[in-house]
Amino acid sequence: MSSSSNIFQPVAGADNAPPSQIPMGPKHPVSPALISDSRSSPYQTNKFYANLFLGNATAPAWTHPYSVWWPKGSGNSKSYGLAIAHNERSQLTFGPETDHESVRYYINPAGIQSLVLSATELGPSTSMTVDSLDAFSVNANFATANGSKPLLTVPLVQGMGYVTGIYNGGTPQISSGVCFKAVVGPFQIDDNTYKYRLELDDGTTWLAYAVPANGSDYPQFNLTTTTHLVAPSKWSGTISIAKNNLGEDGEDIFDASAGVYPSNLKISATANGNTGSYTYSYTKCGLISKTLLMFALPHHVESFDSATAGCKTDITLVTTTKGNATAVVKDSWTMVESNLPACMGFAPWSPEKGSINSVSAQVQSKIVSAAQSELAQNITAQAYINSMYFSGKAFAKFASIVWATHQLGGNTTLAASGLKLLQGEFAKFISNNQINPLNYDPTWKGVVSSAGYKDSGADFGNTYYNDHHFHYGYHVYTAAVIGSLDPSWLKSGTNKAWADMLVRDFANPVMDSHFPFSRGFDWFHGHSWAKGLFESGDGKDQESSSEDMFASYAIKMWGKTTGDANMEARGNLMLAIQARSFQNYFLMESDNPNQPPQIINNKVTGILFENKVDWTTYFGDEWFYKQGIHMLPVHVPSPYIRTKKFVQEEYDVYMSDGRIDQATGGWRGLLYANTGLVNASAAYNYFAPDDFDTSLLDSGASRTWYLAMFAALGGAS
Template sequence: MSDTIFQPITTDDIPSVVKNKGGHPVEKVGIVDDDKPIQTNKFYANLFLGSQAGCVFTQPYVLQWCKGSGSNAKSWGVAVAHSSEGDITFGEMIDGAARFYLRPLGVWSIILSAAELGEDTRLTTDSHGPFSVNCNLAPDEGKDNILTLPMVQGMGFVTGIYTDATILLQSGVLFREFSVVGNNGTTWKFRVTLENNIRWLIYVTPESLGTDDILLTMEGPTVIRGPKGFTGVVQVAKFAGDSAGDQVYDEAAGAYAVSGSVSADSEGNYELAWAKQGITTKSLLMFALPHHQTSFDGETLQARTDIVLQTTVKGKATAYLADTWGLSERIPTEIGFLPWSPSKRYSEDVSAEARDLMKQTGTDELSQDFGGQTDVGSMYFSGKGLAKFAMILIATHDIVQDLDLTKSGLDKLKKAFDIFVQNKQRNPLAYDTVWKGVVSTAGYDDVGADFGGTLYNDHHFHYGYFVYTAAVIGYLDKDWLSRENKNWVNTLLRDFANPIMDDPKFPFSRSFDWYHGHSWAKGLFESGDGKDQESTSEDVFAAYGLKMWGMVIGDSNMEARGNLMLGIQASVFQTYFLMTSDNTTQPPEFIDNKVTGILFENKVDHTTYFGANIEYIQGIHMIPLGPASPFIRTEKFVTEEWERYFDNGRADEVEGGWRGILECNHAIIDPRAAYKFFSQPNFDKSKLDGGASQTWYLAFAALLGGD
């Protein structure tokens, strides 16, 4: 799309109070693009973290540097693995649902390597994009790369680019049969059957092809070898099971994706496109996830093939022969600051009694100590505290319409927020000159501080609360939108939701993954099961904050990006994370959990990082309850979840702030019951989470029809 909404947020520099800081706790390992912002939360981060031998989940394939290991084939190449539908392990069944499921790792079907690689092999990465990275192998420090694998999300082949090297294909499963199919004048084709009875296809495209050359020979159950000094491309793919799939692979072999991009308009239409190399006259073979396919336009659907492979945690992927995909989502342009639902009532329909009660609770809650709840040494908890007061002000201003009460609370909120704008909070922010981003200084001494935020964990969660709060302040007082305040907020957005590829200070879209359609919360921590996210609702709130900040500052492109992200999240979360009884993507053994819990790239675990109470697991996908919540959490889903875990008085047994979260969420399907709970005389404030208020919960239930 030529007129795309992915436009720069600002041309201003980072605020001067946010000082540069080197010496990040995590050193770069093998990164070639040393002066560019590096993607910290993408699928390939294991390649430059820790041992560099963690898995890379391109979907549907899983890649892993062998680093001299392997039970059958000691290799220094990159292994290719794929799990069939039945290759799955379930945890114990709890009340009819498996606690977790995962896919096997380390089953190395085919390994792309070179005879020249040995114990001195060095792995480096370059071209760290939002959809792709190059993984390079050199025989030794200082020597040229002889094998490069472009790792691209959804790639139809695993591709190895060889430069003056000896092809060495290995297998941890063991080769049983190997056959030469022939060549078409540019590419040789081979078939191999492994000892697990699974067949793979191998395509070899040399720089120059002699028609009588047989490029590969099988030397034993673990080795297929090619000629010395080979320069060209080797591609492998799991056999799709029929001749039609075989022909599709033939049609696409020789071309390969090297990077991806996204563009979009303001109407909910977007494109995913890939740059390609090799035989560029051929169309790319790329795998689409289930949520892609329900959103494809007609032209893209025509590129569908019959090749279907299981992914690790996102159902079945289908291959499409197309360099560009067109998609369209329903976007929530009508959602604003007030609580909303498909059957929304307006503020003038709220009863006088409800307004009076919100005025009473608002007066009480706005008299609280703002500073004591908003500068608490944690960007996450500070942000939650700020957003709590911002939500109260929306209620007092737009529903109660008490301008004096609102002004007094707004003045206090501005003062509390200004501590962060001046960077005088307990743990100031710094600009990390190593990875390039804005981080809390708390983690330089303790990497686990503030949930690992200094290592780029959870930035969309943490900073999303600040962005929303700023949107409310700017909405209530346009004069607050000075360059200083505006630039500070925009800097946070550039850190986690930067819309351009060539910003020298921040990577493109650090948190949100435009292929998967949701954010990944894990930053610079090596992880055996890949990146993960445990809170869909806070991911939603970050996108909602982006939308509302864009609206308030008059940035229509930003507002449109927020709308598009929300539209995609609705589809994605309802497909993979928030599971109704008719869900066909997740395993039947798991869907009765209703929420995924923590979804990794290779495992789904119905738990949280902070405990296994059911209100924690379900509730972390509820908080914070905001205007976008009913757009994501459908009435059908909320009803099934409530009946599964919380009806018939079971919610009454939940203690602390989680009780209020459950009751506010209940307003999506039964606003009268929720309003009755929050409006009861002598309401127990211990039932409120630190980021929640009685005033907002009353407003939420009332505007959904509860009073």
């Protein structure tokens, strides 16, 4: 079993440039013009704050439980600072009903300017820029004009308990598009901190805490209109805003931490066999003698160690799509996962049996027979195509066939011939001779398809950093299988460096000079975000939880194959966190406590955005598309992520009584494979006939693998 005292160790050869066959690409079509970061480190592309530097920079960012955005003079406030909102469940809009006692979607309202941190000097010429783009944080800066020194800087950190503005000599203004009903204060709560209680026309209560810098007076706010509170001019210090829905008890808790705020978050993690833990350590600013108040998501709270759990408060604020966030008064948190899939390898696996490395002689014969047919297919036609995604699926399919033939089928001769074919086709991609070669993007610093420089949507937006974990995960898994069956391949040419490059692009364990830290996987949310450099009014999103899972499994197995214990342990911990977060937010059992009950019978969220959940897909609206995109590929880690309770409930809602056969093409085979997670015999018997209709197999699936997997899980009598 893998062990690591620090899973965030660089990949071997880290900070090396991509292999020489990956050319430097042209300037990226999306300009980082609004990024004023003086650091030379790579920019994050898929993080929560990307809307602040994309498009017209007015779409929101979600720190949870708050959302913030640049109103740019719009709305009732007419402000040019940073707007702040928090929505309640009662404000949700629900879509039309489906035919299974659920609704199609829910969405949170947008543009409600509960409060806006601003300054009277900010107006139509205001410039907003961002800097310090880290994995969990960013600074938003507001200046009177381009090139001017910011009057207001707001550090945005995931889970922050207050929205804090740092003022530098301007005239602070707190505005409200909802309008002020009453403003009470100031109350001096300690030597440095002054408090105002802000009651809005919508019935909500907010708290504003001001801490003057040396040389600035206490901020006497004056209500000049029903929408504007204005403080003295030439004032420096901090103003922190928090929503209080717990009355006096909540106010006492907020008072105790007022004036201290986080500027960023650092993560550390360890893993030892089946147990792993990860810790958030916040950098404090302001009144650092106080303890931070931060908000935790449900999957955090479930896994808190005892010390962190003891610092929970009674304050909760609902998030947009992740249930209730809980306020925690502690400068660092530790979460523990005690069910890491450390014993999981390439072989079929289940929670009850672990890895299953042998099958009966009768099943071996079936596996080899299926493999003989499938390895005779034209691998070039399936893999040498103009899509990193679909080529990756094809490679992973053939890799699974070869592995099953060798290890479970016991036919090493057939497996060797298949491996040779696979290596030959895979070499075209490693040498960058595929239809759309990869480029290294010097603007955002990543490896992207050359297909999208003229068409942003080419290959699902890969050139704009969409879906890299989906696309590259399949390739990394293929490399892991090849390297495990032929260790000499790892030492040949740039084979290993090429696969390492893909890992560094979408899941780098450190920030180096060529790739950012963890581009895709969000260590705060516990899953990846698929959307890259596209402005989105509803924020980042993720469609396929199962392909996110497979990417983490690929990292684990590449680490195992190459002897990188830190990478293997990191993949194990990512899988454990995903199992928890998916079951909390994406894969909804009947008693799911986090999603609105109106959508739970959809069983899967469909596309989960930061601001809405929409039971649909990007490619069609058939029910089996929506369910199936969260299944594929049905593979080794599927039983770990998808609980038997969930699979059975989903089957009962959609597929029982023969309705599974409504699915067409490869979707039908996928759905039958998924049933094997609760009924391995039914799945095995479905794929076992020699005259099985192979048109019912997904492009990334094979009879060989399914027969091996479901026989191993107990499906073959």
